[in-house]
Amino acid sequence: MRLELKGLTKKFGSFTADDDIDLVVEPGQIHAVLGENGAGKSTLMNMLYGILTPTSGEILIDGEPVSFSGPGDAIAAGIGMVHQHFKLVGPFSVADNVQLGREHTQRLGVLSAKAARKAVLDVSEEYGLKLDPDAICEDLPVGVQQRVEIVKALSGPKTELLILDEPTAVLTPAEITELLQIMRNLADAGTSILFISHKLKEVQAVADTVTVIRRGKVVAELEPTASEAEMASAMVGRAVTLQVDKTPAEPGEARLEVTGLTVVSDAGVKVLNGLDLTVHSGEIVGLAGVEGNGQTELARSILGLVKPDSGRIAIDGEDVHGASPAARIAAGLGYIPEDRGRDGVVAEFSVAENIVLNQYRDAPFAKRGAVNAGAVRKRAADSIAEFDIRTQSPEEPVSALSGGNAQKVIIAREFSRPRRFLVAAQPTRGVDVGASQFIHSRLVAERDTGTAVLLISSELDEIYALADRIAVIYNGQIVGEVAPDTPREVIGRLMVGGGIHDGAAAASPEEPGAPEPPAAEEAPEPPAADETSNDEDANGGDR
Amino acid sequence: MSTTDTQAPAADQPEAAEEKPNFMRLFGRYLTEANSVMVTIYSLLLAFLIGAILLIVSDEYVRSTYTYFFARPQDALTASWYLVRDSYIALFEGAILNLNMLDRFAAGNAEFGDLLRPLSETLTYATPLIFTGLAVGLAFRAGLFNIGAQGQMIFGMLGALIIGFGLSLPAVIHLPLAIIAGAIAGAAFGAVPGLLKATTGAHEVISSIMLNNIAALFLVWAIGTDFLHSETKTDLITKPVDETAVMPKLLSGLSESLRVNWALPLGILAAVFTWWLLSRSTFGFRIRAVGFNEHASATAGMRIGSTYTTTMAVAGGLAGLAGAALSLGVGSAGLTTNTALEYGFDGITVALLGRANPGGIVAAALLFGALKAGALSAQPDVPVDISTLLQAIIVLFIAAPALVKAILHLRTPRGGLVTLEAKGW
Numbered sequence: 017m018r019l020e021l022k023g024l025t026k027k028f029g030s031f032t033a034d035d036d037i038d039l040v041v042e043p044g045q046i047h048a049v050l051g052e053n054g055a056g057k058s059t060l061m062n063m064l065y066g067i068l069t070p071t072s073g074e075i076l077i078d079g080e081p082v083s084f085s086g087p088g089d090a091i092a093a094g095i096g097m098v099h100q101h102f103k104l105v106g107p108f109s110v111a112d113n114v115q116l117g118r119e120h121t122q123r124l125g126v127l128s129a130k131a132a133r134k135a136v137l138d139v140s141e142e143y144g145l146k147l148d149p150d151a152i153c154e155d156l157p158v159g160v161q162q163r164v165e166i167v168k169a170l171s172g173p174k175t176e177l178l179i180l181d182e183p184t185a186v187l188t189p190a191e192i193t194e195l196l197q198i199m200r201n202l203a204d205a206g207t208s209i210l211f212i213s214h215k216l217k218e219v220q221a222v223a224d225t226v227t228v229i230r231r232g233k234v235v236a237e238l239e240p241t242a243s244e245a246e247m248a249s250a251m252v253g254r255a256v257t258l259q260v261d262k263t264p265a266e267p268g269e270a271r272l273e274v275t276g277l278t279v280v281s282d283a284g285v286k287v288l289n290g291l292d293l294t295v296h297s298g299e300i301v302g303l304a305g306v307e308g309n310g311q312t313e314l315a316r317s318i319l320g321l322v323k324p325d326s327g328r329i330a331i332d333g334e335d336v337h338g339a340s341p342a343a344r345i346a347a348g349l350g351y352i353p354e355d356r357g358r359d360g361v362v363a364e365f366s367v368a369e370n371i372v373l374n375q376y377r378d379a380p381f382a383k384r385g386a387v388n389a390g391a392v393r394k395r396a397a398d399s400i401a402e403f404d405i406r407t408q409s410p411e412e413p414v415s416a417l418s419g420g421n422a423q424k425v426i427i428a429r430e431f432s433r434p435r436r437f438l439v440a441a442q443p444t445r446g447v448d449v450g451a452s453q454f455i456h457s458r459l460v461a462e463r464d465t466g467t468a469v470l471l472i473s474s475e476l477d478e479i480y481a482l483a484d485r486i487a488v489i490y491n492g493q494i495v496g497e498v499a500p501d502t503p504r505e506v507i508g509r510l511m512v513g514g515g516i517h518d519g520a521a522a523a524s525p526e527e528p529g530a531p532e533p534p535a536a537e538e539a540p541e542p543p544a545a546d547e548t549s550n551d552e553d554a555n556g557g558d559r
Numbered sequence: 560m561s562t563t564d565t566q567a568p569a570a571d572q573p574e575a576a577e578e579k580p581n582f583m584r585l586f587g588r589y590l591t592e593a594n595s596v597m598v599t600i601y602s603l604l605l606a607f608l609i610g611a612i613l614l615i616v617s618d619e620y621v622r623s624t625y626t627y628f629f630a631r632p633q634d635a636l637t638a639s640w641y642l643v644r645d646s647y648i649a650l651f652e653g654a655i656l657n658l659n660m661l662d663r664f665a666a667g668n669a670e671f672g673d674l675l676r677p678l679s680e681t682l683t684y685a686t687p688l689i690f691t692g693l694a695v696g697l698a699f700r701a702g703l704f705n706i707g708a709q710g711q712m713i714f715g716m717l718g719a720l721i722i723g724f725g726l727s728l729p730a731v732i733h734l735p736l737a738i739i740a741g742a743i744a745g746a747a748f749g750a751v752p753g754l755l756k757a758t759t760g761a762h763e764v765i766s767s768i769m770l771n772n773i774a775a776l777f778l779v780w781a782i783g784t785d786f787l788h789s790e791t792k793t794d795l796i797t798k799p800v801d802e803t804a805v806m807p808k809l810l811s812g813l814s815e816s817l818r819v820n821w822a823l824p825l826g827i828l829a830a831v832f833t834w835w836l837l838s839r840s841t842f843g844f845r846i847r848a849v850g851f852n853e854h855a856s857a858t859a860g861m862r863i864g865s866t867y868t869t870t871m872a873v874a875g876g877l878a879g880l881a882g883a884a885l886s887l888g889v890g891s892a893g894l895t896t897n898t899a900l901e902y903g904f905d906g907i908t909v910a911l912l913g914r915a916n917p918g919g920i921v922a923a924a925l926l927f928g929a930l931k932a933g934a935l936s937a938q939p940d941v942p943v944d945i946s947t948l949l950q951a952i953i954v955l956f957i958a959a960p961a962l963v964k965a966i967l968h969l970r971t972p973r974g975g976l977v978t979l980e981a982k983g984w
Contacts, residue, residue, distance in 0.1 A: 364852075
């Protein structure tokens, strides 16, 4: 199947999730779509799979324009999708899961277990995907569950295009190797594959061609031979569109000291692995890294919502072990969470209520157990004016505001109380350019008052614009701390687990005199599929 | 129904009609819109309509007139009309105003107090419902579904009873102390599912259902113990509470037969307190924040677990007050396993009907009290189940506004249909 997208655009209100996307998947080709979370990949796939309707533009299959009103149409047209989060019925057998929605029946609608089992065996034989049709899905390892999803997608009436949405996110390195091999086999057998990912090594290992999406736009069409650094910088932004006026930092005493921080997830994975980081007063430390490398857990550990398994967090020289989030907030910790809708605001609450969400019990907002509505309203009115929050009234629910204005509500909340240390995670995600600039200048002004700022961002542009020092996180560890004028390629390489120096000379001729001769332990060029997995293994990479 | 039939076409009129909104047109639009006020009103009307059909179907004589419907339809229609009319009048007379009594009062043959008897009964049945409705409604706002009001109320009954007969004190101390004991017992029992949820993640619906069973069986056992059992009677009834702990009647000056007592103003007070707690206090701020979005609340430093536990304790305290009202009021001569009725479970429907707002809960409790009083006074002419049935149908429609909207072809209001829901259910 040849799939072509022409000028595909999706708008949600005034927000454009996908803007004029052109893309062609040739028959039997593995086409990787690379982009950060929130770049518009999922929206694109949902349009392809009939879950969302495009605002404009068209989808062509073998040259014929098609329009889908639901996943059923997409399946009928030959598109199969493997979702990032599996859609399996746990207690059902493999065969039952595969036939779900198109059950094999005999007369009178009685299910035919035999036909279902045969169907699974046929598909697994045809594509070399080993599966036991009678196994219960929830008992299977994650990698095998994914294979069930793939077989399910391939069992459609005439599936010729497979969409894999971040398929490696939940797999172990060995399972990743296996999956990449399966993808290769499928493509060789003529199935087209659209491979959504933000892991560069996998893309290099398996893709035939790469499209990079950023902020809803196609920013680059690359060959898989392109270097990781090239891909990374395309993904996180090459053009310096953000300019913030700032003077050199004047770092003071250490405000945040993190030593040996280790957090083990429920699944037993070390999401933070002995992380060390120090942030001084009067400086902005930018934490760069591909998402999912432990940034979220670090931020939540600092706030106290995640209990570290080992290691120490000290704020203002004092170990905060055991202190509640409320105590840390009261002690001057400002916190801008990365997931605004989930952690940042109570959408049903008014702007005013959200502005005092973490101070509602403090004077002057509380008086003998009652909320002092007058004081709350006054603070809200002041904040709305100071932070230019576009709202009809302080009583308007935050759910009625745009993303940028909702973010300003959070900024207003955190910046309207005494603070000594600020964690700002993805402070401008989903925020329009104007609001972004405003937020950036406020962060710099914040630094200049002596607050220590930890900026966590997946946008390298943002890091470059604001940071006085850049720390790169990879696999739950800080793999490098560099100056803010370090070339993009170097940081891009660190972000994907490479060393500071390998390949530097080749990738960036303009790099200001590399201080050390390149360390030659690691091959600078992208390794083949098998080596990729070994590499990940060595890094304990299981994300 | 007739209202909606005449209004329905207005909804289909072209948009041009919107250009000149005058009061009548706006009012008409409001009537044909599935907003929460109109859905409530239509739910009541639809419930009485369906109730009428069920009355007709369940009456043997009226049913027999339908066997020759095509020969003499007027027989069936008149019989149906009189049945429905008489049944609903009987409910009305039992709940609000007895028309016969009004005639006798006008002729000077009855006391004013006799005239108030139906209302007094309505208020008597409504009083515990106000408390249990608040107990469920308050928890709702924290995103908790408190099924356990029945059990909390039972413990409130026992707490008030024990202080009520166990201590000898002057009335000014004894009565308040007994009431407080009921609230504390209910609060302690109510805190359990909250604490279980906070510490172990056990769902409050499951644990509070189970605690209801525990409480009901505990009551049966407790009544039989020497400590509580009546010294003079042999059937399952407890000792009476002392005179000093009995809730005084509210209108005893008019007639001794008016049962409504001071628990009613206490209930109104509790509703005002709950309103203040939810919309004015810092604790209510926390309850609502956690109820809407526990993640953002936790990020803002609120302690989710303790919010759950405290909210459930306060809710249990409110339900415990319902128990105290029963122990020291209608059940002051001795509690039986029957005194609790289903006030705790009915509190769930009251809270739903009142949309978890204290004012709405009081109104819903009064409606349910009226249905109960009416049905009890109208039996055996009207089947007593009709009141339960009407309650059930009303709540069914309230809980499913889309159904009312579809039946009456109402328009979707701005902001969509309002459905009350607890997190996770």
